[in-house]
Amino acid sequence: MLKTLRDITQAVAAATSLESALSLLVSQTRLAMSTQCCSIYLVEYQALSSEAAATLTQTFINQTSSISHQSTPSEPVLVLSATEGLAPSSVGRVSMPITQGLVGLVAEREEAINLADARLHPRFKLFPEVEEEEYRAFLAVPIIYQQQVLGVIVVQQADLRQFDEGEEAFLMTLAAQLAVVLRGLKNKAAVTNVQQKVVFKGTMAASGIAIAHAYVLGGAIPLEQPQLRCQDPVVESLRLNSAIVRCRDSISSLSQKFEREQANEVSSIFSALLSLLDNESLAGEYLKEVSQGWQAETAVSRVSLNYIQQFMAMADPYLKERANDIRELGQRILRLLIEPGRLALEPDKPVILVAKEIDATLLAEFPRQKLAGIVTELGGVNAHAAILARALGVPAMIGVEQVLATDIDSQLLVLNATRGQLLVAPSPAIINEYRNLISIDKAKQKQFQDExxxxxxxxxxxxxxxxxxxxxxxxxxxxxxxxxxxxxxxxxxxxxxxxxxxxxxxxxxxxxxxxxxxxxxxxxxxxxxxxxxxxxxxxxxxxxxxxxxxxxxxxxxxxxxxxxxxxxxxxxxxxxxxxxxxxxxxxxxxxxxxxxxxxxxxxxxxxxxxxxxxxxxxxxxxxxxxxxxxxxxxxxxxxxxxxxxxxxxxxxxxxxxxxxxxxxxxxxxxxxxxxxxxxxxxxxxxxxxxxxxxxxxxxxxxxxxxxxxxxxxxxxxxxxxxxxxxxxxxxxxxxxxxxxxxxxxxxxxxxxxxxxxxxxxxxxxxxxxxxxxx
Structure with missing residues (x-):
């Protein structure tokens, strides 16, 4: 059971888009539970009428999400986002307020519902377009991340029977494991849709407002790279060889460190990665792809994905686990190709630094005149880096979940650290509004300084x-x-x-x-x-x-x-x-x-x-x-x-x-x-x-x-x-x-x-x- 849960979670996490992730989720869950139908409904927000806004329940007024797509008052609705067993044409078209239907009741109560015959429940609501008339047995579980309902996963069968305790526990565990993954994929989908205004939320670490382009350090490097041909295989081979040598040196240093500390189990992990960098192993395969005319990044991507697919298909658990080694090594090489000494590349104008976590040394070394703001996924408002940001007078926001999983590098940002908001690709009108706020704040600071x-x-x-x-x-x-x-x-x-x-x-x-x-x-x-x-x-x-x-x-x-x-x-x-x-x-x-x-x-x-x-x-x-x-x-x-x-x-x-x-x-x-x-x-x-x-x-x-x-x-x-x-x-x-x-x-x-x-x-x-x- 644990292996099945892990396989589903890893497959969803490795998906390149929200749509493909949800498709994998419903198909693999249906097979794992040997049921006839699996569907997932995601919570979205749609604009409220003034009457609806007045009657919206306080529970959902108080809920906050880490990302939103509009500033107008909105209510949560559940949208059928993927299914295997219901009508495919209903995906994206069927939606319901959380105050309606059994799926809405699951989201409203934030608890699972397990029914032998769903039609007998007073909240049952039939949507003819989904073609679910034949199903009776119904089990639905909310997907919740940090007290916020992201969606509901549902399994159904034609038989009149209640899903047993083991099946219910399996679906609840799966939902809990998927919450973080789905949050990140939803954020990424929103950022790549330029028609939507995207607002990430976080916690203020140092007050202030900044308008600048994102400068991402340590962002997630996806294995899925564009399939690009190179003009000069010799130049690409030199780039790739340089990355391989630097990666080998880095892993070798780590291996030696743990050998000195007699942490043999950890050291053996790095030894295994080093062996993959031999010319007779993955390194040779990377270079072979380049010799055939592929760009270095594309070569690493093609080889890695090919071997990962082969190893994941193997029945032996040990060999299947080696897919993770190939993934880790591929991402290490890609980072050295894509971000070679990123910190050494001083930006030509002020930027908003975006990273997983920032230490005080990095802040002290980063050119102050080029640092407009700071955004991190981790850290705390009283972490040393946050205290230093306040000392430097740099707006900073922490706890911005999954921001690195999105493609925001070089995008124009508005960081309103005072309100804990990060706006991605804002409109010209919003930028002008924030520039006015910055002018007002400067006037206040002058007033304080004068006295x-x-x-x-x-x-x-x-x-x-x-x-x-x-x-x-x-x-x-x-x-x-x-x-x-x-x-x-x-x-x-x-x-x-x-x-x-x-x-x-x-x-x-x-x-x-x-x-x-x-x-x-x-x-x-x-x-x-x-x-x-x-x-x-x-x-x-x-x-x-x-x-x-x-x-x-x-x-x-x-x-x-x-x-x-x-x-x-x-x-x-x-x-x-x-x-x-x-x-x-x-x-x-x-x-x-x-x-x-x-x-x-x-x-x-x-x-x-x-x-x-x-x-x-x-x-x-x-x-x-x-x-x-x-x-x-x-x-x-x-x-x-x-x-x-x-x-x-x-x-x-x-x-x-x-x-x-x-x-x-x-x-x-x-x-x-x-x-x-x-x-x-x-x-x-x-x-x-x-x-x-x-x-x-x-x-x-x-x-x-x-x-x-x-x-x-x-x-x-x-x-x-x-x-x-x-x-x-x-x-x-x-x-x-x-x-x-x-x-x-x-x-x-x-x-x-x-x-x-x-x-x-x-x-x-x-x-x-x-x-x-x-």
Whole structure:
């Protein structure tokens, strides 16, 4: 049964179009279940009349899809999209609202229906054009992806009998496995249809709007390539040979890596792929096709598809599985032919970078003047790359499902990251509308910037210090730092990410001095190396099942005291005799870690005192409050450190047990969850009671709604990205803290973050400040 499920899913996934995929699905499912009829209905949306819009059920009003085809109000309908057993002429012509028929009932209830005689059910509706009069037995299962019904798969028989439990379980399992595949195929079909306006949806990682062409990195390379002849077989052979050699070198490096790690089973996989690259195997077949006049891409495609078909037809399970090896190798070679060193090909004008996932190193290396926006399938709003995008002021959107499965490379895009929308090939009217929005936004930013020099003080006299979060020297220009009261978080790990090895002590001293000089006499909080989790170093890989619960932050530094001591020495020397520098320890989870780190700071300080003629000062030291356990040990923490900085991103992640980089649960990551707000309030109250200085450097501080809550709680040191400084300053100088305290008492009693936001927006609306959220 598992083999049958896998074969059907793989066949559908390998299809080149939605139509062929659905045709394969119904034919193979009918055979697998030995039934007379199998059909699939897909949910589509059609425009509503004003009367219909008024009566549309709230359930479907609240549903959102990752792709839509019109902006007018619409209702879901089920369209017969493929069948084997019903009249072929009815495909695409028969449709029904989900409020009608048995198939509609399955979609409406989001559950399977299994009937011995469908005609006896009150929701049975006969469509004469489908010619289903002979069928009685009826089993239908919804295809659901992330709470959204994509369609319904139906099997029918003439016999009066109920499908058994095994058959029902098989169809439900198949539907669950196919959901992701069908979503991607529907998206691809929509993008290739230029008559439709296509809107992908995702989650904002960095606000803003961008209009530019797509620049796809790591997109899906299909094996099905155009059948093109070449003009010069010798030139094509050289291209192909170069790709084969580079592929062989890459696989060989991977194989050797796993051999060194004694991961023999993994190493054998790469050894098998290497053997396929011999001239006596696939590589020779590729070159043979080129010698017969085919283009290199076409040659790889023809050979791969031919052998895949042969191996898939074999009865032996082991030999059938080798088809996957041929597919993987073919796609590797095609990528080297189609995208040879894509990153090295700098675009000639600003682009919207589209990728599976983007790390901080890639963003730091990509030419800033050529980066208009970022779109990824994976990642989280508080992943390091997203934080860096906000620091760079680049609009970014994450969790855009299946975008790489579509052909959007080089297409004109409008990225409205603020609303979580990506428009593909928009009309000239829409482009003009968005250009107007960009002009309006620039005018707002100028207004904020013009007032940034004013002290941040509420209408009733409460003063707040606004600090800067930074990680790149390019983000510390004089005009940037001048608008802040200091640097509240300098992420030293970005320096480590930009090197191909650990930076030396002298290299670190040079950078840290530049950071301190940029701040003038204002305070600078430098965080020690914080890698692991979503922040790997390319030359120091960490492979863990649960990286956010693993070897990261201070844990890694304490396990490598040679690295920690070098960094502490560099910081102390850069700080010199001033008191400007403060050192921050990340990911602290227990008191022993604080004691060890403080001991290493003392060791570094004493070593330098004996080595250096110049006078030096030991910096103050603090911890990031990220691990919830320390919320209950602040009395002990206060005897060991000078200050606390709340990292609201990780604190939220750990309190809610949500991987902030996982789009499947990204909706659960909510910094406005009342439980999170109460934890932040408790941290502040305890620190004030203990006389322990406290600030907050998480993303919440740079959000207008978040800043209101933090000021209401009593926080008076907020650290944020430069793009947020002007807006937060503008906002806080137009509200009263006493009113905010009353508001806080109300929101802390609310049951969820959605209601908290609604209450805060209501407050801003009353103050005529809601436009700051647009």
């Amino acid at each position: 940034l020099a004013n002290p941040c003080e509420t209408l009733d006299g409460h003063k707040t210090q606004l600090f800067l979060n930074a990680g790149l020297l390019s983000g510390l220009a004089d005009d940037v730092v001048q608008g802040a009261d200091g640097i509240g978080l300098y992420r030293t790990e970005i320096l480590f990410m930009l090197h191909q090895r650990f930076p030396s002590e002298q290299e670190q001293i040079k950078v840290y001095r530049q950071v301190l000089d940029a701040a003038g006499t204002r305070p600078v909080v430098m965080r020690t190396l914080d890698v692991g989790g979503d922040k790997p170093l390319p030359y120091f890989p960490i492979n863990e099942d649960n990286p956010f619960l693993g070897w990261r932050g201070i844990r890694l530094s304490l396990d490598h005291p040679e690295l920690l001591l070098m960094q502490l020495r560099a910081m102390i020397q850069a700080g010199g005799v001033g008191t400007q520098l403060q050192i921050l320890l990340p990911m602290v989870s227990n008191l022993d870690e604080i004691d060890q780190a403080v001991g290493y700071l003392e060791q570094a300080y004493q070593e330098l005192k004996s080595e250096c003629d110049a006078k030096i000062v030991k910096p103050s030291i603090g911890i990031m409050l990220e691990v919830p356990a320390l919320l209950y040990q602040l009395d002990d923490v206060a005897t060991r450190v000078d200050f606390v900085s709340v990292g609201s991103n990780d604190l939220t992640q750990y309190l809610l047990a949500v991987d902030r980089n996982n789009p499947n649960v990204s909706a659960l990551f909510d910094s406005y969850h009342p439980g999170i707000l109460r934890a932040l309030k408790r941290a502040l109250d305890d620190c004030r009671r203990l006389g322990l200085d406290i600030s907050i450097c998480g993303e919440l501080a740079g959000e207008p709604l978040g800043a209101l809550l933090l000021i209401a709680m009593g926080y008076d040191k907020l650290s944020m990205n430069h793009a947020s400084l002007g807006k937060i300053n503008y906002l806080l100088r137009r509200v009263q803290r006493d009113e905010l305290r009353v508001l806080l008492d109300t929101v802390l009693r609310l049951p969820n973050g959605q209601q908290v936001r609604a209450k805060l927006i209501e407050f801003l609306t009353q103050q005529e400040l809601a436009w700051l959220l647009e």
